[in-house]
Amino acid sequence: MKTALTIAGSDSGGGAGIQADLKTFAAHSVYGMSVITAITAQNTVEVRSVQNIDEQIIQDQIEAVFDDLKVDAVKIGMLSSPSIVTTVAETLAKYQPNHIVLDPVMVSKGGHRLLAEDAISALKEELMPLADIITPNIPEAEILTEQKILNELDMKSACISFKKLGVKSVLLKGGHLSTDPNDLFYDGENFYWVKGKRVHTKNTHGTGCTLSSAIAANLAKGNTLLTSVQLAKAYIEVAIEHSLDLGNGHGPTNHFYELYKRAHLMNQ
Numbered sequence: 728m729k730t731a732l733t734i735a736g737s738d739s740g741g742g743a744g745i746q747a748d749l750k751t752f753a754a755h756s757v758y759g760m761s762v763i764t765a766i767t768a769q770n771t772v773e774v775r776s777v778q779n780i781d782e783q784i785i786q787d788q789i790e791a792v793f794d795d796l797k798v799d800a801v802k803i804g805m806l807s808s809p810s811i812v813t814t815v816a817e818t819l820a821k822y823q824p825n826h827i828v829l830d831p832v833m834v835s836k837g838g839h840r841l842l843a844e845d846a847i848s849a850l851k852e853e854l855m856p857l858a859d860i861i862t863p864n865i866p867e868a869e870i871l872t873e874q875k876i877l878n879e880l881d882m883k884s885a886c887i888s889f890k891k892l893g894v895k896s897v898l899l900k901g902g903h904l905s906t907d908p909n910d911l912f913y914d915g916e917n918f919y920w921v922k923g924k925r926v927h928t929k930n931t932h933g934t935g936c937t938l939s940s941a942i943a944a945n946l947a948k949g950n951t952l953l954t955s956v957q958l959a960k961a962y963i964e965v966a967i968e969h970s971l972d973l974g975n976g977h978g979p980t981n982h983f984y985e986l987y988k989r990a991h992l993m994n995q
């Protein structure tokens with residue numbers, strides 16, 4: 728069985744973070760493993776509090792996984808502090824995994840900071856160059872490239888700025904523009920639009936986590952980066968289309984819709 732490792736924060740509400748990542752791996756029949764960087768007390772409405780995990784325990788978790796198990800792909804999500812970014816970068820550099828997908832998570836849907844402001848430079852300098860692909864949304868890309876992104880032309884120019892920052896490839900997510908959610912994939916040479924149709928729902932909790940984990944799962948299965956991105960986009964669109972009306976805020980996506988449908992298990 729192919730395997731994938733997520734290095735991310737825990738979401739007690741189950742829709743984002745480690746929980747979304749492991750569900751996504753399972754939906755792709757990829758064996759999931761996890762390194763927890765922070766615990767968030769979170770639901771569909773808000774993040775109430777965050778406890779960062781001790782850096783030594785984070786390093787120990789990564790080493791415990793790599794020293795025993797094969798890792799076909801790694802996905803990185805919430806990293807919280809500058810020292811956690813450095814710990815993850817230094818420990819991964821030792822193992823040089825085949826595929827690294829970095830989702831530069833900064834702020835939750837409800838507006839809570841998930842990455843300290845003073846961790847941004849460490850993320851840019853230490854971790855972004857290690858990743859095979861980064862998956863910023865527009866506000867994250869604006870901060871990382873220090874430029875405004877108002878339309879699809881600006882998206883292209885931001886991708887080129889990422890290349891200048893030493894990034895190998897980018898999927899710049901267009902979900903935050905008012906148009907259809909078209910994402911732009913740039914492999915350092917060519918641009919590919921990965922187009923989507925906007926689903927009118929408030930239930931988009933964990934969409935970024937789910938998309939980046941789906942890319943990692945598809946890379947673990949041996950697909951190319953472009954194919955992995957295209958398959959992941961199709962997967963997230965179905966998950967949003969059949970999202971779950973749970974909680975009073977942004978409900979979670981439906982990670983297992985296709986599986987449940989095939990097994991006639993849907994009860995809604």
Ligand SMILES: Nc1ncnc2c1ncn2[C@@H]1O[C@H](COP(=O)(O)OP(=O)(O)OP(=O)(O)O)[C@@H](O)[C@H]1O
Nearest residue numbers: 864900901902903908924925926933934935936938
């Ligand atoms: N309403 C929507 N309908 C269809 N696709 C969407 C919608 N919103 C976002 N997407 C797509 O979902 C994927 C995740 O993008 P999004 O911009 O929501 O990530 P994000 O802001 O990083 O998410 P998160 O809040 O989990 O961090 C992208 O492919 C985006 O285009």
Ligand SMILES: Cc1ncc(CO)c(N)n1
Nearest residue numbers: 736737738743744805835
């Ligand atoms: C733990 C965690 N990671 C990432 C996000 C971003 O969706 C979130 N809300 N919570």
